[in-house]
Amino acid sequence: MNVLVVGANGQVARQTIAELAKRGQQPIAMIRDEQQADALLALGAARTVVADLEQDITHAFNNVDAVIFAAGSGGKTGGDKTILVDLWGAMKSIDAATKQGVKRFVMLSSMGTVDPDKSERIRHYLVAKKLADDYLKQSSLNYTIVRPGSLTNDEAIGKIKLEEEIQVRDNTITRADVAHVLAEVVGRENTFHKTFEILNGPTPIDEALNQL
Ligand code: NAP
Numbered sequence: 733m734n735v736l737v738v739g740a741n742g743q744v745a746r747q748t749i750a751e752l753a754k755r756g757q758q759p760i761a762m763i764r765d766e767q768q769a770d771a772l773l774a775l776g777a778a779r780t781v782v783a784d785l786e787q788d789i790t791h792a793f794n795n796v797d798a799v800i801f802a803a804g805s806g807g808k809t810g811g812d813k814t815i816l817v818d819l820w821g822a823m824k825s826i827d828a829a830t831k832q833g834v835k836r837f838v839m840l841s842s843m844g845t846v847d848p849d850k851s852e853r854i855r856h857y858l859v860a861k862k863l864a865d866d867y868l869k870q871s872s873l874n875y876t877i878v879r880p881g882s883l884t885n886d887e888a889i890g891k892i893k894l895e896e897e898i899q900v901r902d903n904t905i906t907r908a909d910v911a912h913v914l915a916e917v918v919g920r921e922n923t924f925h926k927t928f929e930i931l932n933g934p935t936p937i938d939e940a941l942n943q944l
Contacts, residue, residue, distance in 0.1 A: 733757050733758065733797040733798055733918070733919060734758045734760055734778070734795055734796050734797045734798070735752055735757050735758065735759050735760065735796075735797065735798045735799070735800060735918055736760045736762055736781075736792060736793060736796040736798070736799045736800070736834075737749055737752070737759055737760065737761055737762060737777075737799075737800045737802060738762045738785070738792075738799060738800065738801045738802060738803045738821075738825055739762070739801070739802045739803025739804065740759075740761030740762050740763050740768075740772055740777070740780070740802070741761075741763050741764075741765070741768045741771075741772065742802055742803065742804070743883075743885070743907050744802050744840060744883065744907045744910050744911055744914070745761075745800075745802040745803075745911075746771075746772070746775055747907060747908055747911035748800060748802060748911040748914045748915050749761055749772060749775045749776055749777050750775045750776050750911075751911050751912055751914070751915030751916075752776065752915045752918070753775070753776025753777070753778075754776070754915075755915055755916075755919070757915070757918070757919070758778040759776060759777045759778060760777065760778060760779055760780070760781060760792075760796065761773075761777040761779075761780040761781070762780075762781050762782075762783050762789075762792050763780055763781075763782060763783075764782065764783065764784040764785075765782070766780075766782055768780075785803060785816070785817050785820075785821030785824065785825070786816055786817070786821070789821075789824055789825065789828050790828045790831065790832065792828070793825075793828040793829055793831070793832040793834055794832060796829070796832065796834050797834065797835070797836065798834065798835075798836035798837070798838070798918050798919075799825060799829050799834055799836070799837045799838065800838045800840070800914050800918060801822055801825050801837070801838070801839050801840060802840045802914065803817060803818075803821060803822075804817065804818055804840075805817040805818055807854075811856050814856055814857050814860050815860060818857065818860040818861060818864065819860035819861075819863055819864050822839070822864035822867070822868075823864060823867050825837075826864075826867055826868050826871050826873065829873060830871060830872060830873065834873070835873060835874050836873065836874050836918065837868060837871070837873040837874070837875045837876075838875070838876045838877075838878065838914055838917055838918050839864070839865060839868055839875065839876070839877045839878065840878055840880075840910070840914060841861050841864075841865050841877050841878060841879040841927075842857075842858065842861050842879055842880065843879045843880060843881045843882075843898065843929045843931075844858050844879075845858050845861045845862045845865060845879055846862075846897055848862055865877050865927065869927070874921075874924040874925065875924070875925060876917050876918075876923040876924065876925075876926055876927075877926070877927040877928070878910070878913055878914060878917065878928065878930060879927065879928065879929040879930070880905045880910045880913075880929070880930050880931070881898075881903045881904055881905050881929070881930070881931045882903070882904045882905075883904070883905065883906070883907050883910065884904045884905070884906050884907065885906070885907060886906045886908075887906065887908065888906055888908035888909050888912065889906060889909055889932050890909065890912070890936060890937060891909075891932060891933060891934060891935055891936055891937065892905065892909060892913070892930045892931065892932060892933050892935060892937055892940050893930065893931045893932070893933025893934065893935065893940075894928050894929070894930050894933075894935065894940040894941070894943075894944075895928065895929055896927065896928055896929070897929060898929045898931060900931070903931045903932075904931065904932060905930055905931050905932045906932065909930075909932060909937065910930070912937050913930060913937060913941070916937065916938065916941055917941060920941060920944075922941070922942070922944050923941065923944055926944055928944070
């Protein structure tokens with residue numbers, strides 16, 4: 733499957749490219765700087781495409797079977813970029829996928845998106861992510877929305893807690909395990925039209941996904 737990874741140079745996305753390649757998928761790395769290409773090809777990307785979510789992105793969705801949206805404006809930019817990248821960039825990606833006949837869309841979202849009002853600090857970000865998720869749910873795409881807790885750079889644990897809404901706060905998951913989940917769900921029909929939160933926990937990832 734040709735899987736377009738949006739935000740491919742990101743910390744989760746780079747590991748997702750490697751996980752996809754391990755599974756025999758054809759990851760296509762969408763980057764906004766040509767100089768990032770060689771490193772992504774070395775990680776296992778089948779090809780790269782240059783596109784910026786703040787510009788026209790339609791060309792990146794040609795010859796694509798599935799999309800993993802793993803881009804984000806990050807905590808160091810202002811609220812304007814949250815709107816332009818995390819919200820509008822995600823909505824543009826959903827529209828581009830629909831327009832180009834892509835059927836499958838996996839969204840890297842965030843825990844806390846169910847009720848942004850519970851968070852003072854990143855409420856505007858969670859609102860943006862919630863609106864993008866809602867837009868995806870209303871589309872005709874076979875979506876899966878993956879909502880991890882706080883991301884860490886620790887080594888993969890391989891085990892998670894997965895629920896529609898997890899009733900703990902301030903908990904974490906490694907980026908490596910999130911990448912594993914994203915690469916795994918993209919080809920799994922039992923995850924179509926599902927939205928769930930993940931943290932590191934007691935259940936092997938494949939087993940947790942089988943239970944969906
Ligand atoms: P990251 O390393 O900051 O990666 C984000 C990627 O988005 C970067 O590669 C960046 O490209 C790309 N990007 C930014 N603006 C773009 C644009 N206009 N067009 C195209 N690409 C653009 O983030 P991460 O650590 O992998 O996390 C991925 C996402 O997980 C976050 O964005 C967030 O939504 C979600 N999340 C994060 C946490 C957390 O604890 N941090 C928790 C839950 C969910 P460049 O490399 O070119 O800058």
